[in-house]
Amino acid sequence: MLGFAQLFASRLVKAAAILIAIVVMNFFLVHAAPGDPAMVMAGEAGAADEKFVAQLREQFGLDRPLYEQLGTYVGKIVQGDLGFSYRQQRPVWDILAERLPATLVLTLTAFLLALAAGVALGTLAAVAVGTWADSAITVLALLAYATPIYWIGLMLSLLFSIQLGWLPAFGYETIGAGYTGLAHVADVAVHLILPVITLALFYMASYARLTRASMLEVRGLDFVKTAKAKGLTQSRIVTRHVLRNAILPVITVAGIQAGQLVGGSILIETVFAWPGIGRLAFEAVLQRDYQVLLGIFLVTSIMVILFNILTDILYGLVDPRIQVSQ
């Protein structure tokens, strides 16, 4: 297990290095952004004069030299302070923290659904290769893969909410309904259905394709021949030998995508008015609230890193070779 701890430690060091790089990149992106937040606020107050703008600049520290600002920025990030949204007049972290749970609920549900359904469908297709079931799954996966996810979302809500009226078209819960306890959970769950399906479809498609291809490849490997030569039943060969090996590349890709899922959720949350950080990102884009945008950028990067570490651990658990060869 020493190897494991070392692996973990080295991953953390690497993650920290990447994070620092991202933070510095963030800073320069903020400064590459045109315009002056103080000016915007002045504009929003309905009138502006020099004095007002100067006061705001001083308040935000925008009148300091660049290196000093970088120092302050990095120092603050280290303390968990992601900066201040001039537009919302609130610390970025407060804004993000408010939105994160909704996003996590959405993405994790979608991810688990996509993984379970994708692997199941891919396995089914690989086992029934060449049959109509295989073709149907392959075609569906290809379609889901090729369709913009925000468009699927729009079409699903057009069908299930606007035409059929079965499911809520947007939102996280029924506003003002004041549900508590189980009723609240059920309410959120109903609102979750469309966004989760939409977000899951694309990823499900890629896992299904990957699982199928990987299964077909593994199926041709020598040890599967060995298993057959032992007279094992088909189902045991598939589950114990083929699937277990075929799942390795799926884990790798899923690990990469789990982090990227948050990016995909920008679109879904926009379509379904889901009050998560994806939606926040959209609002921040519209208002060009760079502080918030970059905060999201940092937080999502951290999530990618966390998922990568998690994947590595999972991979290490599944594949005994990792601990040694690493």
Place this chain on the structure above:
Amino acid sequence: QETPVRGGVLNSIVQPEPPTLMLGLNQQGPTQTVAGKIYQGLLTYDRKLTPMPSLAESWTVSPDGLTYTFKLYQNVKWHDGKPFSAADVVFSTSKFLMEVHPRARAVFSRCESIKALDDHTVEFKLKEPFPAFIQAFEVSSAPIVPAHIYEGSDYRANPANTTPIGTGPFKLKEWVKGSHIQLVRNEDYYKKDLPYLDGITFRVIPDAASRSLALESGQVQQTQYSDLEPFEVPRMKTLPNVTLTTEGYEFVAPMAWLEINHRVKPLDDKRFRKAIAYAIDRKFIRDKIWFGLGRVPTGPVNSVVKFYDPKVTTYEPSPDKAKALLDEMGLKPDAKGVRATVKLMPMPYGETWTRLGEYLKQALGKVGVAVVLESTDAAGWAQRVANWDYEITTNFLYQYGDPALGVARTYISSNIRKGVLFTNTMGYSNPKVDELFDQASRENDPAKRQEQYSEVQRILSDDLPVVWLLEMEFPTFLDKRVKNANTTAIGVNDTYESVWLAK
């Protein structure tokens, strides 16, 4: 008239969520709507912009127009129980607002002195006549803040900013960030039996579609300003449970226009600007882009603002006239039919403005003026406009009821100030216009003022420093059970002291 009943909570929307409710420090639209129930100004205004009592019970103006004396209501208490007095008014207008409120600073800096004659009388002495002065006491223009809390402190950092203390009919009970702001009745309100409502709750609903749904389902009884997107309006106004009004925005009187940088050729040529005006169909903009919200403007002054005069040069859509003017300027179409190329930077304030940009590109393209659209964000836009780094942009300004407060600032050459937004950023300069605005602002005789403003409107409509596009209207939807709401020129931003809910 029905008899009002007491009780009930009005639900409304606040969007976006205001950063603070301390109205003196922040005057964004949502802050005004909520804090207008907590704080009060000395006056409010009816639909015709005639002053009406608020904290001031009565007032007099000296015949020379230099002295304004306000008599305040008795028995007014701050929400913390401390008595309100003339000293609060003096502190607010002569110190607090002068420090933090740019619009109030512009007005009160015209005062020679501001004095409390007694505990309930305040006297403002002006350096020179400024008849628009009486229009400047509405709650967002001059909110009265408690001196006992702010005097001598760093206003912006005062801890009391999170727990606003006003004199208004409602007090802040709870503010759950991201969810709602709950106001409750001020039991100590100085007007007997008022307010009628037990409270007002403002819900934070960031998503536009959810907001219309909330109104549709009766979860909220009022929406205002940009809560609903223009495209939702035609559908929503057919709902049985709500009424639509576009009144109540007379005080702000927004006017949208095509802002043109006169430092760039050929935009400096008024024939070119006229050609632009002829190329554009403003009715189309009103009907198809704003879905019928707003009025087609005639000239520089919004028709609800004082001294508005419709007898000016107007520009009916006529591509032929536009082409003729361009021909006259010697701008002949090239092989692709292009006479000139201009850059247009639509205001980055949402989809409607984007659509407007697309429309303008198309309409101008038809007469041979090729438009390159430039995409910016709010900060970039503000900076580029303020620093004159643009060719054409769309913009809108509030006119605040009086040309001296909200119109002149756009056209007078003394207000060409680089780096400051909402000034004469076009760089337009006409000595006659400067003179007329200056005279009118100091003229006590309303008839003479009207003459001067009429003349300046005629000159401007011919010089066409900007191309006016739309007298904007905001939709206010009210549930039919809500009575007595939105009755003044400041509409939903007013105190709502006499609003009541039918059972």
Place this chain on the structure above:
Amino acid sequence: MNRFDVMRTPVETAAMTTPLLDVPLLDVRGLSIALPPGADRPLAVDNLTFTLNPDEILCVVGESGSGKSMTAHAMMGLLPAPHVRVAGGSLLFKGKDVLAMPEAEQRSLRGGRIAMVFQEPMTALNPLMRVGRQIGESLREHTDLPAPARRARVVELLAQVGLPNPAELAEAYPFRLSGGQRQRVMIAMALACQPDILIADEPTTALDVTTQKQILDLIRSIQAERHMGMMFITHDFGVVAEIAHRVAVMRHGKLVEYGAASDVLNRPQHPYTRQLIASVPHYIEHRDDHAKAGAPLLVADKVRKVFHVGGGLFKKSKQVVAGDDLSLTIHPGETVGLVGESGSGKSTLGRSIVGLIKPDSGRILFEGTDLLALDRKGFRPYRRAVQMVFQDPYASLNPRHRVGDIVAQGPVAFGEDRNRALVRARELLAMVGLDGSAADRFPHEFSGGQRQRIGIARALAMEPKLLVADEPVSALDVSVQGQVLELLDDIRRRLNLAMLFITHDLRVAAQVCDTIAVMRRGRIVEMGTAREVFTHPRDAYTRSLLDAIPGKSWHIPDDLQKVPAGAH
């Protein structure tokens, strides 16, 4: 005297003494296996008929692609469905047609009554499953043993195949085991249910000679102990000679010769069998001593190379000593053989000489100049003089270039005019026995042997003085192997080339080398003339290598023996 002349094959004994066994264990009748359209031929196996009796080892021999594996796979129901299928004939196991059985019954035969061991021990085990479990799976499928009993049986089986620490080993993952250990695990797995028939598809090809010998011994003793019928697939006649009772020779899917081992080995009838046997490198028929003339062409002096594998931020890298204190001389016209087991560092030395690897220390003197002291630019002139022929004829030619270009590229890189180089390339191709049109074709249009000729032509185009040949024939079939070796020998003699010949096959080394250096774990343990090394090996390791050569006691029939190259 050959032992096959005196020994009766067990099957003959059985047939005579036990008339009960008139039904053979396995009876293959007219078996045909169809390949999908577009394959190199319509039938992988064409009308194959043979029998296998209990307590008999049947060796199936034949070149690559002759259909040996297909036959075995058909018996195990392992044909790659659906595109490869049995097109006709029957496979009778104890009189019952396997092909006509329902799937469930076939499955109970598979692994239960008929078991199989595969060629590639590295890939034949599931990398994610402990080896004990993999063996246990077989028991679980075919017996009613409860789990603890299965576990005990697994350990017992592992002990039987000679693995140390069987209880511990059962808990190991395959990647921790060496190739030989894995092959033992495979055998244990095959034996788990005490099968009647064991099919072994080239089970030793991927192993080193010494390991090969151990595995062969193991298989033979287990077969004898349990009286199993065994079908042993191989292409190595040495192995056949070592273990076979009966031999079936296949070519292009057809059975060309079938009979008792003694007959086939000593009196081959079919021309193809005769050709195969004639190509077998003869053991010990080394050539005469080479007269070393003049100054040495190449001197390797105390060359050392250590590879650092893995390693990172927190990990020390592992060190692999691939070469240590390696010293060697090659005289003009001399062929030095470098032999040793896999991983002993043969290629590392070869590559160091041609400049593909930079050793850590030592000197490599070519005509007195230390090549290792030279920088990139300084080394360039010597590139022409030292050339290399690679092992894999498929990988050593750029598939996207025409053969003419491939041969001409070297000289062009040294400033030769392209057209002149192309003309010369054609001459060289003719010299290595390829016709004129070869230059305009792409490598994939040639067979393995032809490609190796192209590789030789490429090396010769540089007009080298020393040729390093790294296992130039080990990827080729025996018959082709012989031809390429002859070509090399011919060229060597005509151009008076010196050659460093790397091989793991002592029989090949014996045939072509004047001097032999034996390597083990990065060191040269013995170096001497071929005669000395083969007749009086000084090092114990050399002796064990020689000892491990399969089929030593078998002498190729005299009429098929060729005069060894270089022997006068």
Place this chain on the structure above:
Amino acid sequence: MIKSDFWRAFVRNKGAVLGLVILVAIVVLAVFASVFFPGDPWEMATAPFQPPLSEDALLGSDMLGRDIASGIAHGARVSLLIGLTSTAAALAIGVTLGALAGFHGGKVDDAIMRFTELFQTIPNFVLAVVLVAIFTPSLTTIVAAIAIVSWPPLARLARAEFLSLRTREFVQAAITTGQSNSTIILRQILPNSLSPIIVSASLMVATAILLESSLSFLGLGDPNAMSWGYMIGAARTVIRQAWWMSVFPGLAIVLTVLALNLVGEGLNDALNPKLARSRG
């Protein structure tokens, strides 16, 4: 020979042929957009909110009366243009870095791979959004942003190919015959690593088109370029009243991306026969 083999393998895959047919149709539509739909796609051709099959607009008109069909045709140009140029840019960055890393190995490889990892850690779409938002949307910034977020997989692929090909014997042979590094990289290794790179590139065009459409959908498109994502994004708010405004451009994206994926798979089958066989 090699070519005809390629075609035979490609044509064997029915999906690939279908994809190619669709793709050709879309390319024709894009190239001749101004012939089929003369004039500007931004032009108000008819009354706003016309449903499909109305007189002046086969696929209906949008909220400003612009012809949806014309928008789709001209949008095809933008989509294909952005897809191709950003892929080309990503290829240039990715293959160069990957080739250098794979060929040189050691420290160079280490440095390049750390850099690549950084870009792989940042969520693609978020980075693209941030870049375009900050550097203001235009065709150039969009192409650059897409290229910046899409090169890492190409670099990894190229590196893997170069790493494995570098040790292949024909490359070693090229070294022993004294060929220069640049000759070896360009003449020996690159042509042999091209197949998987071409396959990836064809799929990347599809991804780039999706990415562009997503950016436009969020309002981060070039305001002067009519694109499919823009059309859907702009129509999103009126989807209750006018489904056709978002449905047709969406179908255009689906068809294009699907076609590219099918062609990509066909290429994969034809260029990497080993994988094709395992597909069964």
